[in-house]
Amino acid sequence: MSERRVELEVLRYHPETDAAPRFQRYSVDCREEWVVLDALNHVKETLDPTLSYRWSCHMAVCGSCGMMINGEPRLACKSFLRDYQGVIRVEPLAHFPIERDLVTVIDDFMAKLKRVKPYLIPAQARALEQGEYRQTPAELKRYKQFTLCMNCMLCYAACPEYGLIPKFIGPAAISLAHRYNQDSRDGGRAARQEEIAAAEGVWECSFTGACSEVCPEHVDPAAALQQVKIKSTVDWYLAHLMPWLKK
């Protein structure tokens, strides 16, 4: 099994002792087939047990190992060392406050996620004995892609609007709202519109499209946001030009 010496440059920040983050270099012998997360684990096990970072599944499922790798938001468990030459620079996800080393404070995202009501609000209440809600494959397909989000927040780190205007609800949360709005069983769109059709909702998006490029699950949040914009615009015209259509 071939080995390679890898130079990692990791952003460190210890709130107890550091006034500001600083880079630290580690030189580690790595196996060719390792990912950046393996290299970090190796550093933690053999060189520096104080290094902090989040991870769990090591298979691009849990969404907890998002970090900036050479300036690009990526999952550390999906970034192969063999794809990088020279020093690999590892930083916490951009646009989020740093809690410690590569661990970020994600409270802002969690609060936004809650605000968009990312759960089924049934259009019609159903009693248990009426059985399950039914859906055709075509109805499922309408929103399926937007269910794949694993809340890794890479899209927030890629989005320049979120970096500049932190109150922007942002790609993943709006995509998830759209996922439920598109669901034939759901009737909660009006409740979600208050959050996502607002100025700090979808209208803060200028369609850079970076979110969709970095999304490891191919959710295509940029598509969801543009669809929300179009639907909200149609709402506005219907309400203002054809108010009699309103029930």
Added chain:
Amino acid sequence: MSRKPYLREETMRWVFRHPRYLRYMAREFSCLFIGGYGLLMVWGLKRLSEGPAAWRSFLEVLQSPASIAFHVLALGFALYHSVTWFKLTPKALPVQVGGEFLPDGIISGAHYAVWAALSLAVLILAGAF
């Protein structure tokens, strides 16, 4: 345990973080040329309303090297703007027929077709044929 989250300041450096941000800025920047061209048209209309002499001097200004350079630039940016937007239309306007979504090429192709039809209509109205 003490908490002291550190927020790194966002600078304009993100523009150079990846080529996609430069491409995006170029698309945004194109609006200056498209807006400028719109203003030029309005100014032309004003000169037209002021009589034949004013109109002729407007046409002369259009033939100056600076104006030709502006037109070439504006055309380049207008094409870049249109092509990049048309490429994005399948994301904004997906059309589901039965179980499947129409292929991207059909959605953006339809936009090109409407563009061509409208341009043709303008040319016909202008008496080009």
